[in-house]
Amino acid sequence: MKNSEDQKLEDGQETNDITFEDAFEQTGHGRFNHLVLFTSGLIMLNVSMESVGMSYVLTSAQCELELSEQHKGMINAAAFIGIVSTSFLWGYLGDRVGRRAVMLPAMLASAAFSVASAFASDVWTLFVLRILTGCFVSASSATVYAYLGEMHANSRRAAAIAWGSVFISFSFIILPGLAWAIIPGKWSFHLLSIRISSWRAFMWSWCVPGLTAAGILSLLPESPRFILASKGPEAALPVLAKMYSWNHGTGADNYPVEKITTIGDAAAFKGGFAGALKNFSHIFRPPLLRCVFLSHISMFAVFMLSSGLYVWVPEVINNILQNDSERSISICEIITQKALNKTQALASNVEAVCNSNISVGVFPISMAMGAVFAITYLAIGVFINKVGKKALYNGIMFICGLATIAAAYVPQGGAATALLILALCAGCAASILAAIAVDVFPTSLRAMAMCVMYMVGRLGAAVGAYLLGATLHTHCELAFTAMGAFSAGSTLLMLFWPSPQAVRDEMEEKGLSY
Known part of the structure; x- marks a missing residue:
C-alpha cells in the first residue's frame, strides 16, 4: 500500500x-x-x-x-x-x-x-x-x-x-x-x-x-x-x-x-496575413484540391435548393391559398396566371390594384415546415452512423431534388405544399456534407476551409433566391426543374470523393497534422 x-x-x-x-x-x-x-x-x-x-x-x-x-x-x-x-x-x-x-x-x-x-x-x-x-x-x-x-x-x-x-x-x-x-x-x-x-x-x-x-x-x-x-x-x-x-x-x-x-x-x-495565405494555399493544391472542388459545388447545390427556395416558399404558399379556381391546377399555373392578369391590366391601361395581403394559413404551414426540419435534424443524428454519411447525404439530396421538380407539376395545392416542404429538407444535408468534408482537412486549415465552403454555399443561396425571383413568374416549370435536377445530379459528385485516410496520409507526409 x-x-x-x-x-x-x-x-x-x-x-x-x-x-x-x-x-x-x-x-x-x-x-x-x-x-x-x-x-x-x-x-x-x-x-x-x-x-x-x-x-x-x-x-x-x-x-x-x-x-x-x-x-x-x-x-x-x-x-x-x-x-x-x-x-x-x-x-x-x-x-x-x-x-x-x-x-x-x-x-x-x-x-x-x-x-x-x-x-x-x-x-x-x-x-x-x-x-x-x-x-x-x-x-x-x-x-x-x-x-x-x-x-x-x-x-x-x-x-x-x-x-x-x-x-x-x-x-x-x-x-x-x-x-x-x-x-x-x-x-x-x-x-x-x-x-x-x-x-x-x-x-x-x-x-x-x-x-x-x-x-x-x-x-x-x-x-x-x-x-x-x-x-x-x-x-x-x-x-x-x-x-x-x-x-x-x-x-x-x-x-x-x-x-x-x-x-x-x-x-x-x-506570419500575418501573408503567412495565413501561404498556409491556406495548401487547400488549392492536390490532394485537397479535389476535395474542395467536390464539397464546394455540393454545398452550393444544398444552399441553392434549401435557402434559395425557402425565401420564396411563403409567397408561393400564399398564391396557392389565394387561388379561387374551381379546378385543380399546379402552382406554376397559379403563379403564371397571376402574372398574366397583371400584364393584361397594364396593357389595357387599367391600373392594377396592389394587394399586400398575406393569407393567415401561410404561417401555420410554415411552422409545420419548421417542425419537419427539427425532426429531420434529430433523425440524422440517429441514423448517420448506421447508414453512413455519404449514403445518407446522397439519399436526402436525390429525394429533395425530385420533390422540387414534382412540386411544379402536381395539380393539387396540398400535394405541392407537401412536396415543397420535403424539398426544403435539403438544408439538413449541409451538416452531413460538413461532416464528410471535415475529415480531410488538417487542423491548421480546417476552420478556414469550412468557412470558404459555407461561403460558397451561401453564394448558392443568393443565386437561387435571385434566379427564382427573375424566372418564377415567366418560366416557372423550367426554374423548378433546373433547380431540382441540379440538386439531385450533384449527388454524382460523391462517387469521386477520395478515401479520407489516403488524403490524411499524404498531407501528414507534408508535415500537416490532424
Missing part, C-alpha cells in the same frame, strides 16, 4: 503538471457548457433568422415600397450577398484575434443595421442595409461552430455541435410564429416621419435572439484553445479555472491544475 506522501505526490503530478486536454477534462461538464451551448444556439438562430426573415416581409411590403418581382429577388438575396462577401475576412480575423472578440461586436453591429433596415423607405436603401446586415451576421456564421466546439472536451464536441445545430430548425418555427402574431395586424404609427407598419415591427422582433446572445456572450470568456494557441498555457489556465468554478459551483482557486505542459503555437500567429 502506498503511503500518504507518495499518493499526494502522484496526485500533484496528475493535477498540477498535465496536458491541456487533461486539464480541460478536469473542468467537468455542467452549467458553463450548457450556457455556451444555449448561447451558440441563439447565435445560429440569429444567423438563420437574419438570412431568411425577409421572405415573410416582402408580400406585406410590396405596395408600400413598390417592389417588383426582381426587387424581391434582390432583397431576398441581399443578406446572403453580405455573408458571402465577408466570410473569408471574418474567418481570418476569427483565427487571428479570437472567436469571441470577433462575434460580440459584429453581432451588435448586425442588430443595429437590421433595425435600421426596418426604417427603409425605398427598395435600394433596404437592399444596401440588408447587405450590411449580412456582412456582420457573417462574423457569427463563420466562427460560432469553432467557438462551440472549442468550449467542449473532445469527448463531447460532436454532440455539442449537433445539439447547437438544432436551433437552426427553430428559426423556421419562430419566424412564421412571430409573423403570424404581428404582420396580419393593420395598425401603424409614425416615428421620425416614417410610417411604422406591422411588417417593420416584425423586422425588429427577429433581432431579439442576437441581442440576447450578445448579452450572454459578454459574460463568457474567449475560447481557451484559441488562447492556448495564441498566447500559451499560462494565459489559458485562468479560463479553465473559471470553467471549473461555474461547473462545480466553487471558487476558481479550487481548480486542481496549476501548470499545463502543452505549449502554444504562438509562432503560427506571427
Whole structure:
C-alpha cells in the first residue's frame, strides 16, 4: 500500500503538471457548457433568422415600397450577398484575434443595421442595409461552430455541435410564429416621419435572439484553445479555472491544475496575413484540391435548393391559398396566371390594384415546415452512423431534388405544399456534407476551409433566391426543374470523393497534422 506522501505526490503530478486536454477534462461538464451551448444556439438562430426573415416581409411590403418581382429577388438575396462577401475576412480575423472578440461586436453591429433596415423607405436603401446586415451576421456564421466546439472536451464536441445545430430548425418555427402574431395586424404609427407598419415591427422582433446572445456572450470568456494557441498555457489556465468554478459551483482557486505542459503555437500567429495565405494555399493544391472542388459545388447545390427556395416558399404558399379556381391546377399555373392578369391590366391601361395581403394559413404551414426540419435534424443524428454519411447525404439530396421538380407539376395545392416542404429538407444535408468534408482537412486549415465552403454555399443561396425571383413568374416549370435536377445530379459528385485516410496520409507526409 502506498503511503500518504507518495499518493499526494502522484496526485500533484496528475493535477498540477498535465496536458491541456487533461486539464480541460478536469473542468467537468455542467452549467458553463450548457450556457455556451444555449448561447451558440441563439447565435445560429440569429444567423438563420437574419438570412431568411425577409421572405415573410416582402408580400406585406410590396405596395408600400413598390417592389417588383426582381426587387424581391434582390432583397431576398441581399443578406446572403453580405455573408458571402465577408466570410473569408471574418474567418481570418476569427483565427487571428479570437472567436469571441470577433462575434460580440459584429453581432451588435448586425442588430443595429437590421433595425435600421426596418426604417427603409425605398427598395435600394433596404437592399444596401440588408447587405450590411449580412456582412456582420457573417462574423457569427463563420466562427460560432469553432467557438462551440472549442468550449467542449473532445469527448463531447460532436454532440455539442449537433445539439447547437438544432436551433437552426427553430428559426423556421419562430419566424412564421412571430409573423403570424404581428404582420396580419393593420395598425401603424409614425416615428421620425416614417410610417411604422406591422411588417417593420416584425423586422425588429427577429433581432431579439442576437441581442440576447450578445448579452450572454459578454459574460463568457474567449475560447481557451484559441488562447492556448495564441498566447500559451499560462494565459489559458485562468479560463479553465473559471470553467471549473461555474461547473462545480466553487471558487476558481479550487481548480486542481496549476501548470499545463502543452505549449502554444504562438509562432503560427506571427506570419500575418501573408503567412495565413501561404498556409491556406495548401487547400488549392492536390490532394485537397479535389476535395474542395467536390464539397464546394455540393454545398452550393444544398444552399441553392434549401435557402434559395425557402425565401420564396411563403409567397408561393400564399398564391396557392389565394387561388379561387374551381379546378385543380399546379402552382406554376397559379403563379403564371397571376402574372398574366397583371400584364393584361397594364396593357389595357387599367391600373392594377396592389394587394399586400398575406393569407393567415401561410404561417401555420410554415411552422409545420419548421417542425419537419427539427425532426429531420434529430433523425440524422440517429441514423448517420448506421447508414453512413455519404449514403445518407446522397439519399436526402436525390429525394429533395425530385420533390422540387414534382412540386411544379402536381395539380393539387396540398400535394405541392407537401412536396415543397420535403424539398426544403435539403438544408439538413449541409451538416452531413460538413461532416464528410471535415475529415480531410488538417487542423491548421480546417476552420478556414469550412468557412470558404459555407461561403460558397451561401453564394448558392443568393443565386437561387435571385434566379427564382427573375424566372418564377415567366418560366416557372423550367426554374423548378433546373433547380431540382441540379440538386439531385450533384449527388454524382460523391462517387469521386477520395478515401479520407489516403488524403490524411499524404498531407501528414507534408508535415500537416490532424
